[in-house]
Amino acid sequence: MIRIDRRFRGPASSGNGGYTAGLFAARLPSTAVVQVTLHRPPPLDIDVAVRDAGPERIELLNAGDVIADALTVPEDSLGPPVQAVDLATARTAENAYAGAVSHPFPECFVCGPARTPGDGLRLTPGRLPGGRTACTWTADESLTSAGSVVGNAYVWAAMDCPGGWTGDLQGRPMVLGRITASVDSPVHAGDRCVVVGQWLGTAGRKTWTATTVYAPDGRVHGRARHTWIHVDPANFG
Numbered sequence: 001m002i003r004i005d006r007r008f009r010g011p012a013s014s015g016n017g018g019y020t021a022g023l024f025a026a027r028l029p030s031t032a033v034v035q036v037t038l039h040r041p042p043p044l045d046i047d048v049a050v051r052d053a054g055p056e057r058i059e060l061l062n063a064g065d066v067i068a069d070a071l072t073v074p075e076d077s078l079g080p081p082v083q084a085v086d087l088a089t090a091r092t093a094e095n096a097y098a099g100a101v102s103h104p105f106p107e108c109f110v111c112g113p114a115r116t117p118g119d120g121l122r123l124t125p126g127r128l129p130g131g132r133t134a135c136t137w138t139a140d141e142s143l144t145s146a147g148s149v150v151g152n153a154y155v156w157a158a159m160d161c162p163g164g165w166t167g168d169l170q171g172r173p174m175v176l177g178r179i180t181a182s183v184d185s186p187v188h189a190g191d192r193c194v195v196v197g198q199w200l201g202t203a204g205r206k207t208w209t210a211t212t213v214y215a216p217d218g219r220v221h222g223r224a225r226h227t228w229i230h231v232d233p234a235n236f237g
Helices: 017-025 087-094 152-158
Strands: 034-038 047-052 057-062 065-072 126-128 132-138 144-146 174-183 192-203 206-214 220-230
Touching: 017 034, 017 065, 017 152, 017 174, 087 126, 087 132, 087 192, 152 174, 152 220
Parallel strands: none
Antiparallel strands: 034 065, 034 174, 047 057, 057 065, 126 132, 132 192, 174 220, 192 206, 206 220
16 A cells, blocks of 8 residues: 655645656566556545556556556666756756746645745746756755655656646646656755756647756766646646
């Protein structure tokens, strides 16, 4: 069983997609590169079951309904990292964060302006030319479980919304439908990381994006690719 506490909500009534996927992916025996598909909004504050569904594949269930499935995939599923930017460029981009003006899910654990520092990640990914975003991320001690190492679920969360904001989340609200991700090196509390996003395409209700988290020394902490689904925010409470 796993439980998504209300603190980790995206929309007001369901779990943040990146955090939920990272928490769920950790139940696989091999977590090098994992693809998580979210079939239903992840419920909050209840125990949901994890079930084996074949070699290197698991399902997340609530009252018999499949909420999500996760499976290991080849590393080339991720593609190359998003091009890095320096810290100064990321800080400047944050000043243009559109979610500070209008946000479809203002309580989002990752990027919600209604969250307070230490309660949410408070990422503010602002747009750059070429369909890109950038922001800084300094994880605090509340996100660690062993020493100063930040839990992988929080790294997956940080790789979520900076991808979504490469699109028009104000005029075309979206939720995460699928994320393929890996954590390549540990993030430590207090590290000033840079997260960059890249828009890859849109067709119908779907949008595809990518993100990369960079360490202060330029190492890659984590990479992700996403599929987003255009939704009506009213349907998510």
